[in-house]
Amino acid sequence: MRPLGLSIPVVLCVAVSGWGQGGRRGQNAAQQPPGNATAGRAGRGGAEAAPAAPSGNLEFYNFDPAAAAGQAFSDSQPAESHQKITVNGQTLAYTARAGFLPLHNATTGQSEAHVFYTAYAKDGVSDTSSRPLIFFLGGAPGVSAAWQEFGGLGPKRAAEGALERWHDNPNTLLAQADLVFVNPVGTGYSRPDRPDRGPALWNTAADVASMAEFVRSFVVHYDRRSSPLFLAGEDFGTGRAAGLASYLGEHQVPVRGVVLLSMTLGGDAVAGETQYLTMLPSYIMAAWHHKKLAPELNKMSSEEIAGQARRFASREYLHALYKGDRMTGEERTKAIADLSRYTGLSKAFLVSNDLRVALERFKSELLRDQHHVLSNSDARVAGYQPAPVFGGGRGAFALPPTAPIDFNISNVSGGLSTAYEAYLRREITFSSGNGIFYLTNGGVGAYTSTGNDDVSLAAAFARNPNLRLFVSVNYFDLNSPFYAAEYALAHMNVAPEVRSKNITVSHLEAGGMPYLDSKALTKLHGDLATFVEEGAR
Numbered sequence: 001m002r003p004l005g006l007s008i009p010v011v012l013c014v015a016v017s018g019w020g021q022g023g024r025r026g027q028n029a030a031q032q033p034p035g036n037a038t039a040g041r042a043g044r045g046g047a048e049a050a051p052a053a054p055s056g057n058l059e060f061y062n063f064d065p066a067a068a069a070g071q072a073f074s075d076s077q078p079a080e081s082h083q084k085i086t087v088n089g090q091t092l093a094y095t096a097r098a099g100f101l102p103l104h105n106a107t108t109g110q111s112e113a114h115v116f117y118t119a120y121a122k123d124g125v126s127d128t129s130s131r132p133l134i135f136f137l138g139g140a141p142g143v144s145a146a147w148q149e150f151g152g153l154g155p156k157r158a159a160e161g162a163l164e165r166w167h168d169n170p171n172t173l174l175a176q177a178d179l180v181f182v183n184p185v186g187t188g189y190s191r192p193d194r195p196d197r198g199p200a201l202w203n204t205a206a207d208v209a210s211m212a213e214f215v216r217s218f219v220v221h222y223d224r225r226s227s228p229l230f231l232a233g234e235d236f237g238t239g240r241a242a243g244l245a246s247y248l249g250e251h252q253v254p255v256r257g258v259v260l261l262s263m264t265l266g267g268d269a270v271a272g273e274t275q276y277l278t279m280l281p282s283y284i285m286a287a288w289h290h291k292k293l294a295p296e297l298n299k300m301s302s303e304e305i306a307g308q309a310r311r312f313a314s315r316e317y318l319h320a321l322y323k324g325d326r327m328t329g330e331e332r333t334k335a336i337a338d339l340s341r342y343t344g345l346s347k348a349f350l351v352s353n354d355l356r357v358a359l360e361r362f363k364s365e366l367l368r369d370q371h372h373v374l375s376n377s378d379a380r381v382a383g384y385q386p387a388p389v390f391g392g393g394r395g396a397f398a399l400p401p402t403a404p405i406d407f408n409i410s411n412v413s414g415g416l417s418t419a420y421e422a423y424l425r426r427e428i429t430f431s432s433g434n435g436i437f438y439l440t441n442g443g444v445g446a447y448t449s450t451g452n453d454d455v456s457l458a459a460a461f462a463r464n465p466n467l468r469l470f471v472s473v474n475y476f477d478l479n480s481p482f483y484a485a486e487y488a489l490a491h492m493n494v495a496p497e498v499r500s501k502n503i504t505v506s507h508l509e510a511g512g513m514p515y516l517d518s519k520a521l522t523k524l525h526g527d528l529a530t531f532v533e534e535g536a537r
């Protein structure tokens with residue numbers, strides 16, 4: 001199924017502590033060790049976000065944290081609109097709100113930042129104490145929650161292939177829970193009250209604390225403290241969800257469940273030789289989709305080829321990696337032949353890479369005969385990657401190659417952003433956004449991140465053994481390889497009863513944003529609806 005073309009309980013969808021940096025902007029997640037300070041990469045797409053311009057320079061797009069002053073915020077009531085949609089043949093009436101919540105310093109009482117949000121509450125609910133509430137808090141630094149909201153989980157969804165068009169979304173979770181889409185500081189219209197306070201918010205600990213303050217303020221303001229709360233996130237922002245669950249529990253705001261639409265991978269899953277082992281099944285899935293395998297493999301279903309990929313990686317390929325140069329000539333010849341059969345790559349290419357193919361090399365090699373490169377966020381989507389351009393004549397020189405492009409994101413982001421801003425104005429009557437709406441990058445400067453999902457989740461489960469976890473494992477997400485996610489989950493340090501009863505894994509034939517794919521969204525909605533309903537009991 002091709003991804004969405006453009007524009008696109010209390011359950012909480014968030015990204016929490018210990019998360020990686022960069023929105024998977026064309027970077028190999030397996031090559032970014034978690035726990036290290038990371039800076040300068042924010043949002044989705046193929047190129048790194050441009051750094052903020054130094055104060056005093058003319059700057060028309062990127063937010064400048066060195067500026068002397070910023071725009072003033074109004075603490076007016078949010079825009080409000082009453083809407084109806086049809087879900088499963090039934091009319092669902094709801095109230096939509098869009099506005100800002102200030103984040104107040106507990107000591108000084110002063111506002112540190114204003115966070116832009118949209119919220120959807122089902123009408124006619126007399127007792128909200130049993131009505132779940134979901135908070136979606138975007139992805140990596142610089143990534144707005146508008147992706148989740150307008151891409152496929154909110155009550156309205158961007159129309160495929162049409163600017164400024166949207167339609168009722170039958171796969172919205174509004175039938176099961178009220179929804180809040182939160183834009184962390186530097187995304188959407190959210191901004192620090194003073195530009196120079198931005199850097200203090202752009203690190204893991206402050207990010208978790210600021211999102212926790214938003215959640216606390218929201219449930220108090222709307223009298224939802226008794227509602228069952230769920231946290232969910234995606235991309236490298238899923239670390240935010242795990243850390244936030246622990247943080248909120250420590251501050252007397254209990255959480256029922258955490259939703260990860262993909263996983264930030266721990267070091268054990270992507271370190272050393274393990275990175276090639278856990279990445280290989282994703283290569284096989286990509287080659288299968290692009291019909292680069294033998295006919296008997298190409299005709300398999302996604303589940304069948306995924307099973308073959310797991311078996312080959314965990315047996316013959318693992319054995320080859322372990323033995324290395326100790327393989328006999330016969331063993332090496334067989335390993336090369338089988339690896340070529342499963343990946344669609346030539347034997348010569350595999351030999352030149354010593355059977356260990358880095359992501360960037362695989363993306364460029366699989367469709368090299370077409371001059372196409374795969375997208376990190378969805379390996380099913382590829383595009384033409386221009387070669388380096390060389391100057392001629394005297395003083396000939398080579399221009400640097402074009403920055404890597406995530407064609408899946410670039411195909412969708414412009415239309416989704418245009419439609420979403422029109423939707424805010426026309427349907428929710430919101431018109432007080434401050435400046436640019438940062439969908440993917442430009443609003444967050446250098447960001448320091450630490451930790452990873454599995455460690456944060458283990459800590460959250462230790463504090464609250466009744467916590468529930470939902471993980472979407474996506475076969476074509478090269479940023480979070482599905483076998484690496486399975487590896488991380490299998491090695492997460494939790495009690496046996498937690499592992500057997502509290503963790504739900506949904507395998508989807510989708511890329512890193514499964515809700516963009518209409519077929520995958522239907523399955524994702526059904527699995528999430530069941531998860532929320534069971535977790536809210």
